[in-house]
Amino acid sequence: MSGQVFLLFTTLILLYLDLRGSVLIISSVFLATNLEFAVLTILLGHQYHGYGFLASSIISMVTAFILLAERFKKLEYLTFMRQPL
Amino acid sequence: MQMRQDGIDNEAARGGTRRGVAATIDRSDPTFVEGEKERSLSSGPPACWLRILYNWRDETRLGSRTLISTDPDVCTKKGVMLLVLIALLATVSYLTGCGGAGSGSYSEGSGQQRATRTADSTEQKAERTNFYEHYKRFYAAIEDRRGLGILLEAKENMAKSIRTSYLALLKVQSGLVLLVATLLTRSSCRLAAFRRNTGTRSGWWSSACPGRCSSCSRL
Numbered sequence: 001m002s003g004q005v006f007l008l009f010t011t012l013i014l015l016y017l018d019l020r021g022s023v024l025i026i027s028s029v030f031l032a033t034n035l036e037f038a039v040l041t042i043l044l045g046h047q048y049h050g051y052g053f054l055a056s057s058i059i060s061m062v063t064a065f066i067l068l069a070e071r072f073k074k075l076e077y078l079t080f081m082r083q084p085l
Numbered sequence: 086m087q088m089r090q091d092g093i094d095n096e097a098a099r100g101g102t103r104r105g106v107a108a109t110i111d112r113s114d115p116t117f118v119e120g121e122k123e124r125s126l127s128s129g130p131p132a133c134w135l136r137i138l139y140n141w142r143d144e145t146r147l148g149s150r151t152l153i154s155t156d157p158d159v160c161t162k163k164g165v166m167l168l169v170l171i172a173l174l175a176t177v178s179y180l181t182g183c184g185g186a187g188s189g190s191y192s193e194g195s196g197q198q199r200a201t202r203t204a205d206s207t208e209q210k211a212e213r214t215n216f217y218e219h220y221k222r223f224y225a226a227i228e229d230r231r232g233l234g235i236l237l238e239a240k241e242n243m244a245k246s247i248r249t250s251y252l253a254l255l256k257v258q259s260g261l262v263l264l265v266a267t268l269l270t271r272s273s274c275r276l277a278a279f280r281r282n283t284g285t286r287s288g289w290w291s292s293a294c295p296g297r298c299s300s301c302s303r304l
Contacts, residue, residue, distance in 0.1 A: 002258040009254060013247060016220060072244060076236050079227060 003057030010064035017075065022067045030060035173264055216250060219243040 007030070014022050037052030071078065223239035 002262055005254065005258055006251075009251070013216075016216075072240075075223075075240055076227075076233070
């Protein structure tokens with residue numbers, strides 16, 4: 001639950017900064033890992049149901065943190081470079 | 086519905102309110118036993134709207150006829166749960182109130198922001214936890230073609246407010262996780278006791294229950 005909240009919060013900040021590409025990457029990672037872990041936990045049995053969502057949330061959250069930190073470092077550069085000439 | 090109402094009327098005519106409550110039990114149920122009905126009705130306060138729920142904790146048998154409202158401990162349990170919920174609400178209100186104070190200062194800050202845009206940049210206010218204010222200041226500085234120093238300062242303020250917000254979020258989420266973990270542990274103990282007594286196959290709750298809780302010791 002907390003992992004997803006942090007993920008949503010980080011995504012919101014990235015959208016504030018108009019970094020839609022980063023949000024697309026994060027959402028794709030979340031989709032792929034969630035699908036993969038869901039299948040895996042279904043195969044493992046009912047004892048593991050729900051852990052897949054937790055794992056994919058944490059992985060996506062870490063990805064989002066890394067992307068936010070990396071993009072935020074060069075925010076002014078990205079802002080100016082994206083302006084049309 | 087009509088049959089159920091007839092049943093209530095017949096029972097009420099025979100024995101008053103408490104017997105009327107028993108009429109809500111489905112008599113067509115194959116597990117229904119007349120003697121059990123009488124036993125379950127012989128103790129406890131009059132049943133209210135909770136009467137349709139069966140007490141699976143204290144009489145952990147399938148087809149149990151004991152009603153939750155006839156449990157003498159029900160008021161105590163409800164009181165404890167209410168206290169836990171009030172404590173949770175107070176914590177969340179306190180933590181979100183801190184963030185709300187920062188947001189509340191925005192209207193005041195927006196007025197001052199207009200002043201700072203025409204005045205010198207050194208008149209900027211002290212550090213706040215308002216992300217949106219710093220965010221607007223950053224992009225306003227770009228629009229006004231200000232210097233790189235001002236841009237970097239606004240960016241640094243944005244980063245600080247994000248860090249503060251993450252910290253507040255971490256506090257709220259930690260509290261929620263601890264509370265949910267506590268409640269789930271209690272529920273797992275009850276489920277484990279229920280499953281053990283009914284002989285159904287074990288699940289995750291069996292491993293989660295240490296076997297020393299109050300639900301287990303009752304059995």
